[in-house]
Amino acid sequence: MLVTQQKILRRFWYPVLPMDQLADKPVPFTLLGQAIVIWKDQDGKPAATIDRCCHRTAKLSKGFCTADGKIACGYHGWEFDGTGQCTRIPQWKDAGRTPKFKIDAYHAKERYGFVWVALDDPMFDIPEIPEASDPSFRRIPEFYEPWNVNALRVLENAFDNAHFTYVHKSSFGDPDPTPSEMTYEEFPWGFRTHSIVRVQNPDLQKKNLGIEEGMTTRDNTRTWFMPFFRQLRIRYPNGLVHCIQTGATPIDDTRSQLVQFVYRNDSEAETPAASVVAFDRQVTGEDREILEATEYDVPLSATSGEEFHMPSDKPGMLMRRRFISLLAEAGETEIRRATKPETPREAAE
Numbered sequence: 001m002l003v004t005q006q007k008i009l010r011r012f013w014y015p016v017l018p019m020d021q022l023a024d025k026p027v028p029f030t031l032l033g034q035a036i037v038i039w040k041d042q043d044g045k046p047a048a049t050i051d052r053c054c055h056r057t058a059k060l061s062k063g064f065c066t067a068d069g070k071i072a073c074g075y076h077g078w079e080f081d082g083t084g085q086c087t088r089i090p091q092w093k094d095a096g097r098t099p100k101f102k103i104d105a106y107h108a109k110e111r112y113g114f115v116w117v118a119l120d121d122p123m124f125d126i127p128e129i130p131e132a133s134d135p136s137f138r139r140i141p142e143f144y145e146p147w148n149v150n151a152l153r154v155l156e157n158a159f160d161n162a163h164f165t166y167v168h169k170s171s172f173g174d175p176d177p178t179p180s181e182m183t184y185e186e187f188p189w190g191f192r193t194h195s196i197v198r199v200q201n202p203d204l205q206k207k208n209l210g211i212e213e214g215m216t217t218r219d220n221t222r223t224w225f226m227p228f229f230r231q232l233r234i235r236y237p238n239g240l241v242h243c244i245q246t247g248a249t250p251i252d253d254t255r256s257q258l259v260q261f262v263y264r265n266d267s268e269a270e271t272p273a274a275s276v277v278a279f280d281r282q283v284t285g286e287d288r289e290i291l292e293a294t295e296y297d298v299p300l301s302a303t304s305g306e307e308f309h310m311p312s313d314k315p316g317m318l319m320r321r322r323f324i325s326l327l328a329e330a331g332e333t334e335i336r337r338a339t340k341p342e343t344p345r346e347a348a349e
């Protein structure tokens with residue numbers, strides 16, 4: 001599935017930018033292959049439009065924000081509001097008769113410290129994260145970085161109990177490769193899984209978790225919010241909850257913006273945020289290393305013959321099935337790349 005070619009994916013919210021990276025200048029982003037620009041309006045709320053001025057096509061992200069919360073093009077100063085309406089053409093002398101030019105505008109909202117954008121009318125609301133409004137949890141920002149991987153690969157990995165022994169052997173992976181069982185609950189907007197996972201507890205984690213044993217268990221509740229957002233809520237035996245939100249915001253077919261932030265029910269005095277981030281940095285880097293070595297065009301059909309499967313792939317296969325249904329309901333068919341990837345031998349011929 002080529003994410004940029006499936007129009008229905010435009011009807012979901014994606015976290016695109018940390019709010020603290022949005023100051024008094026417009027910021028460019030590419031979402032599902034669409035170049036967009038984000039800025040703050042007069043009320044400090046995020047606004048998003050196409051990153052293209054309708055006069056002579058200059059990128060609006062090269063422009064500036066006006067005192068009244070509009071975005072102004074850096075070429076000739078045309079101004080636009082958050083609905084995409086051109087509100088001022090400085091050179092046009094008869095201001096009362098300014099033409100009604102308009103550019104494409106997108107849905108934009110602030111939530112959980114991020115700007116979320118939907119290119120078309122969203123099918124569902126922004127994922128609900130109860131820990132965000134629970135005063136017993138603190139928020140720890142983690143990662144915001146582009147990865148060379150298709151978003152669906154990241155999400156499948158996030159529900160894959162069979163890779164820990166190999167990918168995470170240096171961090172938490174149990175040397176026993178037998179994957180834990182999962183239970184499933186489906187919703188119109190995704191699904192929720194539950195599993196108990198045995199994990200190594202290396203020195204840094206002993207401090208972070210306040211658990212001395214060399215092995216421990218994670219009571220994992222993982223929630224998939226279609227299409228590319230996941231919450232992993234880990235409860236340790238001592239009651240500590242480490243709740244990881246991960247978004248793979250699709251930049252285009254081959255790249256995703258990895259967005260990750262954590263909620264924890266302990267304090268900075270108990271566990272410094274820097275130590276929490278250091279361990280998650282290691283784990284996330286291990287995933288990145290292998291995910292960037294996968295192909296970007298994920299086949300949705302279980303019987304395409306391009307990939308073969310095992311029972312523990314169930315959550316990923318469920319995602320693929322849900323995408324097949326989503327596309328069918330939207331009247332779309334799965335769009336694949338035109339040619340299969342070249343092997344080195346073929347490329348040399």
Ligand code: FES
Binds near residue numbers: 074076
């Ligand atoms: S190109 Fe934007 S105002 Fe001229």
Ligand SMILES: [Fe+2]
Binds near residue numbers: 157163167168
């Ligand atoms: Fe992983």
